[in-house]
Amino acid sequence: MNHSQDDLKRILVEELPRVRRFAFSLTGQKADADDLVQSLVLKLLQKGLPKDVSAVPWILRVCKNIWLDEIRSRDVRVKAVIENKIPNMDQDTAEGNQESAYTLEQVLVVLDQMNDEQRMIISLVIIEGYSYAETAEVLEIPQGTVMSRLSRARKKMLELIESKL
Amino acid sequence: MKQDDYDLLSQFIDDELDSERTLIVKRRLLAEPEFNHLYQQLKALSDNVKTAIPDFKNEPVSAELEALLKTECTTSTRSDSNWRRILPLAASVAVVCVMGYLLLGQPSPTGINLKGSMLSKLADDENWLSENGTEVVVVQSFLDENQSLCREYYAREAENVEHGLTCYQQGQWQKQVFAIKGNDSDKYYVTASSHYDGVEQYIAQEGLTPLTENDAMHLLQSLK
Structure with missing residues (x-):
């Protein structure tokens, strides 16, 4: 049994910032993210949202599947407009004070170089604060896979930043 | 490495x-x-x-998306209805908080920090100590009218004991109501319920459906 259309719309309105963040982390561009969210909303309004599922993980899972279908049809993912290079880190920054060492642009550039699977996990765990178990449910993969992919993604991000120093 | x-x-x-x-x-x-x-x-x-990553909280949405999401009562989001429902309660909490501050000088606007304890640790409903040294006990679990999992709990930190209700909404546990008492059990300085009788306090929340322990555990697993 599904939620009523009005209930579904209310859930979507309430969760819209989270869904848009997730979409942005997948697409790397606000315009693409909004297109993805619009496709998601259309699909959910057509197919409905079952009452016996956790709404947000379900919505994010549908979003993920739409995106994967989209990139398969495009063959290659549309790259973000962000310039594809990492600026040098501030040479004066103390080694132990890494928090101020990365600019937001650097982080976005590095994120853009992650593959789709890694970006989805980064988005759910790091940005949305989901547990590995919740993330595994959304992405329909084992919890151990979430852990290993995220760990490797973090390692790769650090290596990308450091390789440009 | x-x-x-x-x-x-x-x-x-x-x-x-x-x-x-x-x-x-x-x-x-x-x-x-x-x-x-x-x-x-x-x-x-x-x-x-x-x-x-931008938080998108104040980002405008496209006209097409807005039109798609428009309902007969667009402004009545779940948060709004929740807020209207608990407004009288919140007001009473605020009043008693102020009184508590004046009388005891111990304001506690957010109460004990439960961190992620409700989601990550309480499936077995046993006493445990969280990372910050808070002891938490779940009394019972509910589904609210929006099918969110809610849990009534007691939490103890130092000399304070907090009795509250927290619900899993928008991806995190959000306290709906809570009450705190200090060392002297006769002196509750915050209460959250109109059922407060000076000795005991109750958690009042409309539209709650009690869950069996099994159902609560299944829901917790699905939230993890």
């Missing part, structure tokens, strides 16, 4: 380690500068990733 170190620190940062392995990591962080340095790098990276 080995891949195992990345795995361990990644789980540590995400609060995914059990207490034993957390302790191991903390000891290594104190003893191994290289390990500590890697932790600082990974932690800073996570913090910056969070900051780099």
